[in-house]
Amino acid sequence: MNHYPDPIVKLIHSLSKLPGIGKKTAERLALHILHAPDQDAAVLAADILDLKTSVRLCETCFALSDKEQCRICSDPARDPSIICVVENPTDMAAIEKSNSFSGTYHILGGALSPIDGVGPGDIRLMELFKRAALDQTKEIIIATKTNVEGEATASYIVDKLKEIPVTITRIASGIPMGGDLQYIDTLTMQKAMEKRYGF
Numbered sequence: 001m002n003h004y005p006d007p008i009v010k011l012i013h014s015l016s017k018l019p020g021i022g023k024k025t026a027e028r029l030a031l032h033i034l035h036a037p038d039q040d041a042a043v044l045a046a047d048i049l050d051l052k053t054s055v056r057l058c059e060t061c062f063a064l065s066d067k068e069q070c071r072i073c074s075d076p077a078r079d080p081s082i083i084c085v086v087e088n089p090t091d092m093a094a095i096e097k098s099n100s101f102s103g104t105y106h107i108l109g110g111a112l113s114p115i116d117g118v119g120p121g122d123i124r125l126m127e128l129f130k131r132a133a134l135d136q137t138k139e140i141i142i143a144t145k146t147n148v149e150g151e152a153t154a155s156y157i158v159d160k161l162k163e164i165p166v167t168i169t170r171i172a173s174g175i176p177m178g179g180d181l182q183y184i185d186t187l188t189m190q191k192a193m194e195k196r197y198g199f
Helices: 004-015 022-035 038-054 090-097 125-132 148-161 188-192
Strands: 077-084 103-107 139-142 167-170
Touching: 004 022, 004 038, 077 090, 077 125, 090 188, 103 125, 125 148, 139 148, 148 167
Parallel strands: 077 103, 077 139, 139 167
Antiparallel strands: none
């Protein structure tokens, strides 16, 4: 890298910190940005800054949003009485791509993992329990991953919601054990949502 001027070396170093971007890819991206029209580079820089200043968490479901409520929570066509619980925004996106769900979401921000020091207070479980206790809530669909942490989280949620008169279901059919929702194809996701089961 010493054959490049310092500004290019610095950009390569910054880009290589991104997930999935190695030194070679970072070098290609940096050179592409260097040779791109000034306007394109300015738009990219402005978009990154706008992302950092504008995107926040939805105050209801904790999805990424540029407003107080995300587009799903603020959509009158969505059913707020059905809440699908997922671990992260990529899981929510995977379900949305399947067009198999018309309710709302609750993003936990992770899963219980005592071995990693992640307990109930480290993810958004209390917020979920408050939403579940609202009169309008009829069903909680648990769509955590099917690995050990996801199953532990699902069991914890079921146990804590026992006293609340709400239907609790778990997505099923077609999601393999240990499977990551963001890599599940849309047809499999549709079947999993249709064939969810109760506890």
